[in-house]
Amino acid sequence: GAGVSQTPSNKVTEKGKYVELRCDPISGHTALYWYRQSLGQGPEFLIYFQGTGAADDSGLPNDRFFAVRPEGSVSTLKIQRTERGDSAVYLCASSQMGQGYGYTFGSGTRLTVV
Amino acid sequence: GNSVTQMEGPVTLSEEAFLTINCTYTATGYPSLFWYVQYPGEGLQLLLKATKADDKGSNKGFEATYRKETTSFHLEKGSVQVSDSAVYFCALNTNSGNTPLVFGKGTRLSVIA
Numbered sequence: 001g002a003g004v005s006q007t008p009s010n011k012v013t014e015k016g017k018y019v020e021l022r023c024d025p026i027s028g029h030t031a032l033y034w035y036r037q038s039l040g041q042g043p044e045f046l047i048y049f050q051g052t053g054a055a056d057d058s059g060l061p062n063d064r065f066f067a068v069r070p071e072g073s074v075s076t077l078k079i080q081r082t083e084r085g086d087s088a089v090y091l092c093a094s095s096q097m098g099q100g101y102g103y104t105f106g107s108g109t110r111l112t113v114v
Numbered sequence: 115g116n117s118v119t120q121m122e123g124p125v126t127l128s129e130e131a132f133l134t135i136n137c138t139y140t141a142t143g144y145p146s147l148f149w150y151v152q153y154p155g156e157g158l159q160l161l162l163k164a165t166k167a168d169d170k171g172s173n174k175g176f177e178a179t180y181r182k183e184t185t186s187f188h189l190e191k192g193s194v195q196v197s198d199s200a201v202y203f204c205a206l207n208t209n210s211g212n213t214p215l216v217f218g219k220g221t222r223l224s225v226i227a
Contacts, residue, residue, distance in 0.1 A: 033214055042118075042203050042217035043158070056214060091158065100146045102160035103215060 002026075004106035006092050012112045013082055021077040021109045025094030032075050033103060034067055035091040043091055049075060050097070082113045116141045120204045120218035127194055127225050135189040135221045137178075137204035145206040147171075147180050147187040148215065152201045161189075161202070194225045 005024040013019050025032050031050055035043035045059040049069045060066075064082075069075040079086055089110050093103035121136040139145060149161040149171070162171030167182035176191045187204060204218040 035217075040220075042205075042219045043215075045214045045216070048214045059214075093158075100163065100165040102148055102150075102163055103158075104160075105150075105158040107157040 004092055004094055004104050006090075006106035006109050008109055009107065010110045010112075012114060015082060015084060015113055017082055019079050019082055019111065021079075021090050021092075021111070023075045023077070023092030023094075023106060025073065025075070025092070026104055027073075028096075029094035029104070030072070030097055031095045032069060033093045033095075034075070034077050035093065037089045037091055037108070039088075046077070046090075079111075082111075084113045087111055087113045116145070116206060116208060116213065116216045118204050118206055118216055118218035120202075120221055122219070123201075123222040125221060125223045127223070129196055129225055129227050130193045131225075133189070133191040133194045133198075133223070135202055135204075135223070137187045137189065137218060139185050139187065139204075139206050141185075141206055141208050143208040145208045147178070148205040148207075149176070149178055149187070149189050150203040150205060150217070152203065152220070154200070158203065194223070196225045196227055199223055199225045 007022045034046040037043045047057040052072045064080045067077045089108040091108045093105045095101045095103045117140045146165045148163045150158045151161045162173040164171040164180035170179045178189045201220045203220045205215045
């Protein structure tokens with residue numbers, strides 16, 4: 001696609017529920033990244049995929065968070081037993097491989113846990 | 115580990131004023147440096163980048179020079195406009211295992227007419 005697409009744009013869920021956030025990267029971008037941005041803060045790294053495999057998941061805060069990219073394109077971030085502290089904007093980005101390439105970010109999914 | 119420190123905002127300037135937003139970094143290996151911008155209600159956009167020491171990145175009148183000796187990548191613009199009002203993020207990654215971008219906390223710029 002022309003850009004990185006994230007759905008839904010907004011999600012309100014009750015504490016304890018399960019949510020899935022979807023990211024559709026730019027076609028041909030092999031690297032895909034998930035970040036979380038809280039109000040007034042910079043993006044915080046969660047997980048990075050190179051192709052289908054998670055190359056680095058060191059940023060996932062705990063085992064309630066999980067992400068997949070089964071065919072090396074679309075990725076889904078899954079959060080189990082949501083807590084109010086999970087409320088944030090979840091950003092997805094994709095890039096070509098290589099250190100000097102910048103990322104193209106999606107518009108994000110604003111998750112609110114009530 | 116890798117980290118980025120940028121000046122805290124908010125920064126408020128009058129139109130046509132000179133802008134500097136400071137950014138310093140700590141990195142293992144040889145980092146590439148980036149500035150991203152987030153306009154109100156929009157997603158993060160790459161503004162400029164520099165991939166090696168003494169390189170200057172530039173875009174839309176903004177410039178930043180990769181200074182290895184001072185581990186800095188300060189963002190400058192000679193004459194800001196109201197439309198430059200946004201949050202600016204400094205970021206880096208390194209060639210150590212293709213590490214993900216590490217971002218600073220962001221600096222909010224408000225330009226008033």
